[in-house]
Amino acid sequence: MNAEAEGAAGAGDAPALLLVEDDEVIRTSVTMALERYGYRVRAAADGLTGLEHFREHTPDLLLLDVMLPELDGIGLCRKVRETSQAPVLMMSARGDALDVVSGLEAGADDYVVKPVDMPVLVARIRALLRRATFTPAPGPVEGERQAAADAASEDHLTFGDLTVDTRGLEVFRSGERIALAPTELRLLLEFAAHPGIVLDRQTLLRNVWDYGWDGDSRVVDLCVQRLRRKIGADRVETVRGFGYKLRR
Incomplete structure (x- = not known):
């Protein structure tokens, strides 16, 4: 494990990611790479299985390919948004602007174009997780109440x-x-x-x-x-x- 991955894994419980990607090569390589960065990754090969995993395991962030069998990434994103505000990162084929727009309109927070460099993908994931865990400052102590x-x-x-x-x-x-x-x-x-x-x-x-x-x-x-x-x-x-x- 490299120093960057050790830092991610050592920061308490690692964030749980759900990756839904029908291409086995991409699914396996991205899963392994994200795990090296310290994330816990659950993967699915189609939209319906991905929806089941989402409902059962409540991941901290979802990575959804647009083109998926059974239920495509746009439909899956809409299903997620019915019950959850968990960050959603869409993955789109190069140059397909319609997929990008449709994904964002469905409620996705961001998108990347495939093939994506792993440092770029991890940077996007980190940014989304920071936004999702954005919390107010602690309440005032007694002397500060006035x-x-x-x-x-x-x-x-x-x-x-x-x-x-x-x-x-x-x-x-x-x-x-x-x-x-x-x-x-x-x-x-x-x-x-x-x-x-x-x-x-x-x-x-x-x-x-x-x-x-x-x-x-x-x-x-x-x-x-x-x-x-x-x-x-x-x-x-x-x-x-x-x-x-x-x-x-």
């Missing part, structure tokens, strides 16, 4: 009928709690931290997706679309040629 009370209004940001609890990581629309996927929540928090300010796609890729490089902006655009459906179509404004901003 200061916390004074700052309570800063923890609850209001934009029209939308309220964002930045400490409790909850979002309410007209008093009703909204369930957001981790990536959607991080995107909204980024907007809420800069109300009225235009954020370009490259900035959002770096701050929300943890990319150290400029990835595919379709990821941003489609996540914004999903967020709009949940918080209100007019809440996030498109500034053509520049990016997006949250209306004050």
Whole structure:
């Protein structure tokens, strides 16, 4: 085991991944490589078996090929999203833009194009797991309670009928709690931290997706679309040629 894998394996319980890939060579090689990085991997060769594994074992993250027998990756992603906000990373054939868009619209958090270099795949997995485990700061100790009370209004940001609890990581629309996927929540928090300010796609890729490089902006655009459906179509404004901003 290399030093990088030892670091991953030594950080407590290793994250559990579910890989659904019908190509036996790819499935075996990716499984072995991810296990060397310290992950626990359960693999399936078709969508229905993958769905069974998901329901029985509740993985921390799913890697889904788009083209699968029995139930394709898009349909499997939709099934997962009916009950879970676990991170989903889609794997698409090179140049198939329709697969990418369909996967993201179905609720996937990110995608990679096959064949994918293992360091790139692991970096994407790590970024998704960081977003999924994003938690609020610990509650104040006794001596800090008054200061916390004074700052309570800063923890609850209001934009029209939308309220964002930045400490409790909850979002309410007209008093009703909204369930957001981790990536959607991080995107909204980024907007809420800069109300009225235009954020370009490259900035959002770096701050929300943890990319150290400029990835595919379709990821941003489609996540914004999903967020709009949940918080209100007019809440996030498109500034053509520049990016997006949250209306004050």
